[in-house]
Amino acid sequence: MHKQNIDWGNLGFSYIRTDKSYVSDYRNGSWDEGRLTPEHTITMSECACVLHYSQSVFEGLKAYTTEDGRIVTFRPDLNASRMAESAAWLEMPPFPEDRFVDAVTRVVRANESWVPPYGSGATLYIRPFMFGFNSVIGVKPADDYQFRILTTPVGPYFKGGAKPLTIKIADFDRAAPRGTGHIKAGLNYAMSLHAIVQAHNEGYNENLYPDSATRTKVEETGGANIIFIKGNKFITVGSPSILPSITRRSLEYVAEHYLGMEVEEREVLLEELPEFEEAGLCGTAAVISPVGKIVDHGREICFPSGMEQMGPKIQKLYDTLTGIQMGRIEAPEGWIHEI
Numbered sequence: 001m002h003k004q005n006i007d008w009g010n011l012g013f014s015y016i017r018t019d020k021s022y023v024s025d026y027r028n029g030s031w032d033e034g035r036l037t038p039e040h041t042i043t044m045s046e047c048a049c050v051l052h053y054s055q056s057v058f059e060g061l062k063a064y065t066t067e068d069g070r071i072v073t074f075r076p077d078l079n080a081s082r083m084a085e086s087a088a089w090l091e092m093p094p095f096p097e098d099r100f101v102d103a104v105t106r107v108v109r110a111n112e113s114w115v116p117p118y119g120s121g122a123t124l125y126i127r128p129f130m131f132g133f134n135s136v137i138g139v140k141p142a143d144d145y146q147f148r149i150l151t152t153p154v155g156p157y158f159k160g161g162a163k164p165l166t167i168k169i170a171d172f173d174r175a176a177p178r179g180t181g182h183i184k185a186g187l188n189y190a191m192s193l194h195a196i197v198q199a200h201n202e203g204y205n206e207n208l209y210p211d212s213a214t215r216t217k218v219e220e221t222g223g224a225n226i227i228f229i230k231g232n233k234f235i236t237v238g239s240p241s242i243l244p245s246i247t248r249r250s251l252e253y254v255a256e257h258y259l260g261m262e263v264e265e266r267e268v269l270l271e272e273l274p275e276f277e278e279a280g281l282c283g284t285a286a287v288i289s290p291v292g293k294i295v296d297h298g299r300e301i302c303f304p305s306g307m308e309q310m311g312p313k314i315q316k317l318y319d320t321l322t323g324i325q326m327g328r329i330e331a332p333e334g335w336i337h338e339i
């Protein structure tokens, strides 16, 4: 297969236009058959629902080249079902889940020359999204929708790759207890932009949001779940207002069944943070990015794993998960979808 002439090892996390996107339109109560398109711009009404009332949801997954040269995606069925749930929550017609996986397959195939080679450290990021398309001025859901999938080759999400991050306890709330924190919607990110710019200006990599109701419990960062290590325990946050990360749910399985760890998914108090030995952010984009330090309004919590490298347990989780994704380690049934 001919590959694009790209310096794969030095890719950052930014948009590069590839050959084809996938598009399907929802009109008169049903989705059309869908198609691949070389057109990467969208023309719509200035009064489109998405532009005024943010009726949009999205997903994120990756295509990997395995050690033996196959192209695969990781658990795309879970992205399909999560997107359907996100859509329903915003009164949008879910894109059929079997068609979602088929569309991912088709769009990756059409962009095969953009899938980074094995061992390059880069992957092809796949971004399905859908939005309210037609004009609305009174507040109500749109009648027409567009579902699209764009792909773009990416390197590491955080500059510096495996260097531990410093994050701060956010001054803002991310998600209300009965709000939209558990769906993957652009609106959750709009509110995080001011907070992330402020955090960056103060020298932090990310914001860690506490729960909005009491501000005593850990939730997640703007775009990744947080995980902790304590002895042989793998501890993750159980909360109805965080995004159910597929990476985190997969790591829970890996920790228990591959590494023999004890898994706890539960409330995590800010107060307990100093008891943990290692911490990391996990998600499709972040993979696992180690956290070295959390700063809570002047109080510094420094994990024993330090600021130079990943702690040993998180490293093992990272190696096992990426080993499964890249075909070096046998995957649980149904996790690897071959393109």
Ligand SMILES: *Cc1c(COP(=O)(O)O)cnc(C)c1O
Pocket (backbone or CB within 6 Å): 060, 184, 220, 221, 222, 223, 224, 225, 243, 244, 245, 246, 247, 248, 282, 283, 284, 285
């Ligand atoms: C997408 C996302 C994650 C990570 O989810 P994955 O399924 O692992 O990619 C975590 N938190 C938020 C807020 C997200 O939007």
